[in-house]
Amino acid sequence: MSILRKDPVSSGWVIIAEERGERPTTFDTTKVKKRAGFCPFCVGNENSTPPEISAYREPHSHKDSPGWRVRTIPNKFAALRIEGDLNRRGDGMYDMMNGVGAHEVIIETPEHDANMALYSPEKMREVLNMYRERHHDLMKDRRFKYIQIFRNYGYSAGATLDHPHTQLIALPITPRWVKEELSCAKEHYEIKERCLFCDIINQEIKSQSRLIFENDEFISFAPFASKFPFETWIIPKQHRSDFKMISDAEIKQLAIALPKTLLAIHRALSDPPYNMILHSAPQLPPDRPGAETIVHDYHWHIEIYPRISKMAGFEWGTGFYINTVLPEKAAEYLREALTEEIKIGAPGPKEQTS
Amino acid sequence: MSILRKDPVSSGWVIIAEERGERPTTFDTTKVKKRAGFCPFCVGNENSTPPEISAYREPHSHKDSPGWRVRTIPNKFAALRIEGDLNRRGDGMYDMMNGVGAHEVIIETPEHDANMALYSPEKMREVLNMYRERHHDLMKDRRFKYIQIFRNYGYSAGATLDHPHTQLIALPITPRWVKEELSCAKEHYEIKERCLFCDIINQEIKSQSRLIFENDEFISFAPFASKFPFETWIIPKQHRSDFKMISDAEIKQLAIALPKTLLAIHRALSDPPYNMILHSAPQLPPDRPGAETIVHDYHWHIEIYPRISKMAGFEWGTGFYINTVLPEKAAEYLREALTEEIKIGAPGPKEQTS
Numbered sequence: 001m002s003i004l005r006k007d008p009v010s011s012g013w014v015i016i017a018e019e020r021g022e023r024p025t026t027f028d029t030t031k032v033k034k035r036a037g038f039c040p041f042c043v044g045n046e047n048s049t050p051p052e053i054s055a056y057r058e059p060h061s062h063k064d065s066p067g068w069r070v071r072t073i074p075n076k077f078a079a080l081r082i083e084g085d086l087n088r089r090g091d092g093m094y095d096m097m098n099g100v101g102a103h104e105v106i107i108e109t110p111e112h113d114a115n116m117a118l119y120s121p122e123k124m125r126e127v128l129n130m131y132r133e134r135h136h137d138l139m140k141d142r143r144f145k146y147i148q149i150f151r152n153y154g155y156s157a158g159a160t161l162d163h164p165h166t167q168l169i170a171l172p173i174t175p176r177w178v179k180e181e182l183s184c185a186k187e188h189y190e191i192k193e194r195c196l197f198c199d200i201i202n203q204e205i206k207s208q209s210r211l212i213f214e215n216d217e218f219i220s221f222a223p224f225a226s227k228f229p230f231e232t233w234i235i236p237k238q239h240r241s242d243f244k245m246i247s248d249a250e251i252k253q254l255a256i257a258l259p260k261t262l263l264a265i266h267r268a269l270s271d272p273p274y275n276m277i278l279h280s281a282p283q284l285p286p287d288r289p290g291a292e293t294i295v296h297d298y299h300w301h302i303e304i305y306p307r308i309s310k311m312a313g314f315e316w317g318t319g320f321y322i323n324t325v326l327p328e329k330a331a332e333y334l335r336e337a338l339t340e341e342i343k344i345g346a347p348g349p350k351e352q353t354s
Numbered sequence: 355m356s357i358l359r360k361d362p363v364s365s366g367w368v369i370i371a372e373e374r375g376e377r378p379t380t381f382d383t384t385k386v387k388k389r390a391g392f393c394p395f396c397v398g399n400e401n402s403t404p405p406e407i408s409a410y411r412e413p414h415s416h417k418d419s420p421g422w423r424v425r426t427i428p429n430k431f432a433a434l435r436i437e438g439d440l441n442r443r444g445d446g447m448y449d450m451m452n453g454v455g456a457h458e459v460i461i462e463t464p465e466h467d468a469n470m471a472l473y474s475p476e477k478m479r480e481v482l483n484m485y486r487e488r489h490h491d492l493m494k495d496r497r498f499k500y501i502q503i504f505r506n507y508g509y510s511a512g513a514t515l516d517h518p519h520t521q522l523i524a525l526p527i528t529p530r531w532v533k534e535e536l537s538c539a540k541e542h543y544e545i546k547e548r549c550l551f552c553d554i555i556n557q558e559i560k561s562q563s564r565l566i567f568e569n570d571e572f573i574s575f576a577p578f579a580s581k582f583p584f585e586t587w588i589i590p591k592q593h594r595s596d597f598k599m600i601s602d603a604e605i606k607q608l609a610i611a612l613p614k615t616l617l618a619i620h621r622a623l624s625d626p627p628y629n630m631i632l633h634s635a636p637q638l639p640p641d642r643p644g645a646e647t648i649v650h651d652y653h654w655h656i657e658i659y660p661r662i663s664k665m666a667g668f669e670w671g672t673g674f675y676i677n678t679v680l681p682e683k684a685a686e687y688l689r690e691a692l693t694e695e696i697k698i699g700a701p702g703p704k705e706q707t708s
Binding site for chain 2: 005006007008009010011012013014015016017018079091092093094146148150151152157158159167169171175176177178180181184185188196197200203206207223224225226227275276277278279303305310311312313314316317318319320321322323324325326327329
């Protein structure tokens with residue numbers, strides 16, 4: 001059982017999850033972890049993962065056996081466990097609670113070498129349907145305040161398995177950076193009576209200089225104050241606070257916007273590692289003040305951070321980032337990468353039709 | 355000239371410093387940057403750095419020539435420049451200002467291969483004297499609100515040169531993570547009328563379980579809610595808010611505590627990369643509310659983060675860290691590493707006397 005501990009100096013929480021890590025003496029700080037040839041996410045290896053929670057399958061195929069197209073399982077090395085009570089308690093001046101939550105893995109495709117940047121709209125739509133389904137299902141558990149959907153791509157972005165997958169962690173508390181966004185959005189709404197994110201979307205569409213891709217329902221753009229080179233956000237144009245309420249029509253459009261955006265990054269930066277993070281509104285008890293306003297002032301979105309720069313002491317000390325690429329220039333490169341003519345980085349691979 | 359841009363969604367600021375980075379197309383995400391054989395920080399190469407700001411030198415030696423023991427220079431690739439006005443301005447809904455500040459490098463020793471973990475107390479004392487001198491001097495410039503002293507050790511911690519050095523950035527605004535600490539400390543003080551950090555020190559000394567090293571003036575310990583495996587803090591036992599006010603007697607003790615703590619990390623984890631960050635009180639105009647209370651509620655300290663784990667999508671999305679090593683166990687390993695008998699990681703190198 002992992003433990004949640006509160007940092008008294010930042011009010012942030014930390015998950016202490018010993019079972020995930022190796023013994024301290026076996027830490028290796030220099031070598032890239034050797035990947036075993038065996039992939040537990042590949043077809044035929046269904047028994048080497050915990051039993052599946054949900055899957056989209058071919059007719060007449062069976063649970064935990066081949067025939068799936070998208071498959072969700074509990075993380076074998078879960079940072080949080082679904083069983084038990086939080087048991088909030090103190091240790092002298094410090095605060096802690098049990099590591100209750102959920103940690104799931106969505107295996108996106110049976111194809112080990114597939115790449116989300118090349119998913120067909122149909123493939124992407126199925127994966128997004130699974131995101132919505134799991135988000136919706138976990139939000140029914142009132143112990144959970146926040147669902148974090150995220151995707152680590154490439155070893156230096158923290159991925160330990162190559163097979164395309166997304167992770168989902170359900171948390172018993174709203175994380176501090178989400179709280180920070182919520183409070184900025186709330187403050188803006190109180191002054192302007194408009195959604196902060198809707199204002200951002202309007203300005204980005206008007207100025208065009210940081211826009212990367214646009215369709216009927218979504219834009220992707222380089223944020224004005226990008227923390228990292230080539231940071232990219234994807235956001236629904238209509239005001240939407242809660243990802244799990246995404247409509248089928250919106251999923252259809254996101255299934256185009258997301259792979260297109262990833263393809264631009266893939267081409268412009270030669271298939272870099274990245275982290276993708278989905279920010280959505282937290283769950284608030286209906287009797288809690290503010291619960292009804294969050295639908296007006298928050299706006300879900302996806303953030304993508306290519307991991308091509310290092311975070312060093314200055315950033316760690318201050319939360320003040322140094323970005324060496326002007327966001328307007330990053331957007332220009334990414335837009336150019338989307339037009340086939342340009343030859344930046346690796347040659348654009350053929351469209352994949354899985 | 356770099357630009358500071360404010361993220362409307364987090365209220366954090368970002369430095370956009372184009373001149374530091376390479377062209378986007380030359381980003382290399384896989385290979386370790388090749389180090390040139392030439393070291394601009396070595397003795398005899400004083401002309402390849404900008405003119406020195408301050409140095410501790412042998413008698414009769416000259417500025418920008420050999421004979422120095424510690425030497426401070428402006429960073430050649432500065433993220434912020436000392437000249438000019440902030441020129442705060444808007445761009446539609448967004449906020450920005452000029453990148454005015456200071457970015458200095460303290461070259462700690464003429465010895466290219468020296469290691470702070472092995473500095474003699476005398477050597478360490480001179481380096482700490484330079485920290486204090488530069489902190490003090492920059493704080494005289496009323497445009498600067500915060501001085502960040504930090505040290506990146508090893509390539510994966512962001513160091514681009516091996517020669518032992520510390521950096522110092524003077525900022526025109528108080529960074530958000532420092533503000534967060536200040537607000538937690540203030541809140542604690544308002545309730546308890548005691549310093550939050552003093553309370554932490556008392557509990558750590560009483561419990562002993564997370565203590566790593568202790569002398570008359572300092573303790574080093576693994577924080578209760580460590581964000582990273584083997585995170586270690588060093589803090590003065592007496593209540594002190596502002597690093598630049600450190601006394602000679604305290605410097606003498608810190609000159610023992612700091613290398614001892616780094617030596618424990620060096621031995622236990624086989625010389626890992628790390629970031630070291632010094633947190634001190636920001637500068638507040640004397641007429642600003644709160645300026646007089648900060649001396650009561652804030653407490654300067656050093657944080658050391660060995661870079662042996664990766665930050666991935668979950669951490670980036672939430673600010674919620676997963677730490678795979680129990681802080682009590684990390685402290686035990688580090689304490690053991692300080693007793694010569696134990697054989698964890700690399701064999702402890704001989705004490706260095708530079």
